[in-house]
Amino acid sequence: MLTPAAIxxxxxxxxxxxxxxxxxxxxxxxxxxxxxxxxxxxxxPTPCTAAGTFTTNRIKAAPVKVTQAYMKAxxxxxxxxNSGNANACTGIEGVDDARQTAxxxxxxxxxxxxxxxxxxxxxxxxxxxxxxxxxxxxELVENLGTKNGEDVAHAIMTSDTCKKEIAISFTIGExxxxxxxxxxxxxMISPSMATMLCFxxxxxxxxxxxxQTAVQEAVEASFNRITIDGDMSTNDTVLxxxxxxxxxxxxxxNSKECRQMREALTYLMLKMAKSLVRDxxxxxxxxxxxxKGAKTYLDAKKVGEAVANSALVKSSWNGNDPNWGRIIHAxxxxxxxxxxxxxxxxxxxxxxxxxxxxxxxSMNTLRKIVAKDDFTITINLHQGKAEYEVYxxxxxxxxxDFNRSEYAYWKQARKDxxx
Amino acid sequence: MLTPAAIxxxxxxxxxxxxxxxxxxxxxxxxxxxxxxxxxxxxxPTPCTAAGTFTTNRIKAAPVKVTQAYMKAxxxxxxxxNSGNANACTGIEGVDDARQTAxxxxxxxxxxxxxxxxxxxxxxxxxxxxxxxxxxxxELVENLGTKNGEDVAHAIMTSDTCKKEIAISFTIGExxxxxxxxxxxxxMISPSMATMLCFxxxxxxxxxxxxQTAVQEAVEASFNRITIDGDMSTNDTVLxxxxxxxxxxxxxxNSKECRQMREALTYLMLKMAKSLVRDxxxxxxxxxxxxKGAKTYLDAKKVGEAVANSALVKSSWNGNDPNWGRIIHAxxxxxxxxxxxxxxxxxxxxxxxxxxxxxxxSMNTLRKIVAKDDFTITINLHQGKAEYEVYxxxxxxxxxDFNRSEYAYWKQARKDxxx
Numbered sequence: 001m002l003t004p005a006a007i008x009x010x011x012x013x014x015x016x017x018x019x020x021x022x023x024x025x026x027x028x029x030x031x032x033x034x035x036x037x038x039x040x041x042x043x044x045p046t047p048c049t050a051a052g053t054f055t056t057n058r059i060k061a062a063p064v065k066v067t068q069a070y071m072k073a074x075x076x077x078x079x080x081x082n083s084g085n086a087n088a089c090t091g092i093e094g095v096d097d098a099r100q101t102a103x104x105x106x107x108x109x110x111x112x113x114x115x116x117x118x119x120x121x122x123x124x125x126x127x128x129x130x131x132x133x134x135x136x137x138x139e140l141v142e143n144l145g146t147k148n149g150e151d152v153a154h155a156i157m158t159s160d161t162c163k164k165e166i167a168i169s170f171t172i173g174e175x176x177x178x179x180x181x182x183x184x185x186x187x188m189i190s191p192s193m194a195t196m197l198c199f200x201x202x203x204x205x206x207x208x209x210x211x212q213t214a215v216q217e218a219v220e221a222s223f224n225r226i227t228i229d230g231d232m233s234t235n236d237t238v239l240x241x242x243x244x245x246x247x248x249x250x251x252x253x254n255s256k257e258c259r260q261m262r263e264a265l266t267y268l269m270l271k272m273a274k275s276l277v278r279d280x281x282x283x284x285x286x287x288x289x290x291x292k293g294a295k296t297y298l299d300a301k302k303v304g305e306a307v308a309n310s311a312l313v314k315s316s317w318n319g320n321d322p323n324w325g326r327i328i329h330a331x332x333x334x335x336x337x338x339x340x341x342x343x344x345x346x347x348x349x350x351x352x353x354x355x356x357x358x359x360x361x362s363m364n365t366l367r368k369i370v371a372k373d374d375f376t377i378t379i380n381l382h383q384g385k386a387e388y389e390v391y392x393x394x395x396x397x398x399x400x401d402f403n404r405s406e407y408a409y410w411k412q413a414r415k416d417x418x419x
Numbered sequence: 420m421l422t423p424a425a426i427x428x429x430x431x432x433x434x435x436x437x438x439x440x441x442x443x444x445x446x447x448x449x450x451x452x453x454x455x456x457x458x459x460x461x462x463x464p465t466p467c468t469a470a471g472t473f474t475t476n477r478i479k480a481a482p483v484k485v486t487q488a489y490m491k492a493x494x495x496x497x498x499x500x501n502s503g504n505a506n507a508c509t510g511i512e513g514v515d516d517a518r519q520t521a522x523x524x525x526x527x528x529x530x531x532x533x534x535x536x537x538x539x540x541x542x543x544x545x546x547x548x549x550x551x552x553x554x555x556x557x558e559l560v561e562n563l564g565t566k567n568g569e570d571v572a573h574a575i576m577t578s579d580t581c582k583k584e585i586a587i588s589f590t591i592g593e594x595x596x597x598x599x600x601x602x603x604x605x606x607m608i609s610p611s612m613a614t615m616l617c618f619x620x621x622x623x624x625x626x627x628x629x630x631q632t633a634v635q636e637a638v639e640a641s642f643n644r645i646t647i648d649g650d651m652s653t654n655d656t657v658l659x660x661x662x663x664x665x666x667x668x669x670x671x672x673n674s675k676e677c678r679q680m681r682e683a684l685t686y687l688m689l690k691m692a693k694s695l696v697r698d699x700x701x702x703x704x705x706x707x708x709x710x711k712g713a714k715t716y717l718d719a720k721k722v723g724e725a726v727a728n729s730a731l732v733k734s735s736w737n738g739n740d741p742n743w744g745r746i747i748h749a750x751x752x753x754x755x756x757x758x759x760x761x762x763x764x765x766x767x768x769x770x771x772x773x774x775x776x777x778x779x780x781s782m783n784t785l786r787k788i789v790a791k792d793d794f795t796i797t798i799n800l801h802q803g804k805a806e807y808e809v810y811x812x813x814x815x816x817x818x819x820d821f822n823r824s825e826y827a828y829w830k831q832a833r834k835d836x837x838x
Contacts, residue, residue, distance in 0.1 A: 059751025319823025404738025
């Protein structure tokens with residue numbers, strides 16, 4: 001077992017593992033006058049084992065389609081990512097734009113086009129402003145260096161208010177392994193592969209099928225357990241590149257080392273996933289919804305997701321209201337097997353509802369807990385032993401206000417002659 | 420066929436049909452100082468055929484449980500309803516309170532306890548203030564009269580800003596039949612028996628099983644097609660009482676007359692359902708989401724509900740943003756069979772997205788349509804012939820603000836010594 005105690009946090013984000021380089025520049029994708037970083041490259045000169053999970057939305061952005069096809073055919077060892085435009089619902093032209101970008105980068109790096117993963121995030125439905133991206137690609141490759149991990153974390157941000165990056169080191173056998181990650185949120189976040197990008201680099205040496213399984217399990221225990229607004233994006237992507245530079249012997253399937261890798265990936269992804277919720281669009285609270293005593297795992301999940309996605313429950317949290325009546329009403333419509341008279345609801349361990357009715361805890365005590373910016377709702381169904389946890393947030397008037405219009409994007413696209 | 424042209428609107432709401440009486444008084448259920456009507460009674464001295472549909476939430480309020488049991492055992496001919504307290508999650512005591520209310524009313528009316536339907540709407544989880552309700556029941560019965568339909572429509576309102584009532588008359592065979600309805604919204608409104616109460620009276624003469632089928636079909640085509648916030652309540656109830664006072668011969672199953680009744684019920688319920696959406700909590704727009712060309716009815720329904728419930732889509736409507744990118748992203752996660760390159764989206768008939776990509780319609784044209792307070796989104800999947808319609812609204816910052824706290828209810832309950 002790889003206990004959290006065996007994990008050391010280190011500096012450097014995605015550049016912390018041996019042999020990874022990065023670069024980020026501003027291409028003015030959203031707006032030519034915007035100086036913020038919006039184009040990023042991650043690269044390992046050593047060939048990598050790569051694994052990923054992608055959005056389960058049936059409408060997939062062009063870069064998701066292209067990357068999925070490339071990863072089936074070849075070994076990815078570079079990731080090019082942009083913010084400001086999702087390149088989603090852009091037809092054949094969108095796919096061509098993604099391929100063309102990969103082609104140019106591949107040529108400059110001296111690798112094959114299919115060794116590049118492409119990721120985009122931003123507004124849906126507008127063509128990519130290639131006239132601004134293409135000329136910047138050579139500069140991006142020239143800037144590659146081992147100190148630019150943080151720049152990449154900045155370049156992929158959209159409505160995020162802060163960068164999300166982390167790096168850890170741990171020991172597998174006698175070998176020190178490093179793992180780095182960066183991710184972005186912050187709206188369209190819902191279970192089933194949350195709306196986000198996350199890139200993870202590691203110098204571990206690991207077999208592809210073993211890495212893919214570990215990544216899928218780690219995503220299920222982290223990104224698939226968060227929800228901000230219940231909306232699932234077209235661009236969700238988690239990519240892990242392992243270049244083996246730690247010098248360890250290759251990790252094999254079903255080995256102790258493979259389990260340790262999965263544990264390290266879960267640790268890292270859970271940190272990233274929780275930081276996405278904390279920085280969710282206009283979020284004021286981080287709430288853990290813990291479901292216990294469900295008959296089945298699926299029942300526990302249904303209850304957790306119904307509560308975590310209820311507009312009324314989330315509104316009450318925004319108002320510091322420990323409204324267990326709204327929580328139990330969402331439990332009731334979750335379609336899980338529940339019996340009203342058995343349901344207990346605790347807030348940070350204090351009973352709010354026992355046996356489906358109001359508990360004796362004073363309302364003031366409960367209000368003080370819900371007024372905090374981090375608390376846990378525990379729902380015990382007393383129907384069985386299955387459990388599930390969801391990480392969610394409140395819903396604020398400011399969220400709606402923030403999401404009222406993306407008109408500025410269209411105006412710029414019109415200026416660019418793209419629409 | 421009963422065309423809308425064959426239907427005449429008349430005055431009187433639920434008292435419009437022959438032989439129905441009503442009364443409403445203020446019992447100060449929410450707050451003893453609140454003078455608003457909050458306790459209502461509908462009664463037909465002639466025995467009725469009754470049919471109803473109830474919330475599918477697994478947490479059902481006490482009055483829903485009691486009414487469902489009564490209706491199985493006897494012929495309902497009176498409805499007692501209150502606003503201000505849902506009597507939900509109130510345990511055995513809540514059930515006793517509902518039964519006790521029915522018992523007192525039944526005794527005064529000289530009918531059996533099981534001939535009374537009981538409905539409550541309001542906050543969840545607080546005991547009923549019976550000390551204020553019980554003493555008012557005799558006055559309620561004494562006030563029964565044929566002019567008080569409008570008072571009942573007022574008494575069942577919670578966060579509604581206006582009463583919802585309607586009455587129609589139409590001909591079945593040679594007999595003029597009248598039908599009246601009142602309903603309340605306005606939050607916790609979602610498909611699968613929307614969060615609401617609706618009472619319908621008619622002087623038609625109709626067999627119970629025929630009425631029940633007609634009611635279920637009409638609910639499926641009306642109340643189950645609206646959504647305001649995606650939250651399904653514990654108290655939803657639609658009740659129809661038919662007392663046969665029109666003097667017509669009884670309507671039988673599978674007859675032409677039975678179909679006409681279903682059509683009249685659908686007409687009435689659709690009017691009520693749409694008015695609930697228009698008066699949804701802090702709603703500024705009424706939006707019809709029309710799905711066409713789906714492979715199956717279920718697929719069409721999934722797409723309609725995903726779009727109508729998306730927080731991001733609803734936020735963009737609030738901002739007058741004709742954001743088809745967010746609409747198609749919700750289509751994609753609906754789990755229906757869709758192919759991106761076949762999807763067309765029209766707004767009031769103007770193409771916004773054709774074949775999964777931006778159409779040529781100018782953004783200004785689309786913005787002007789979405790700025791209206793009533794428009795239709797048509798999504799054609801081009802996969803088959805199935806269709807579905809959902810009636811929904813925008814989501815406003817004011818909705819969240821309005822729903823931040825129900826603390827005042829708890830404060831009153833504390834004053835009343837109930838918690």
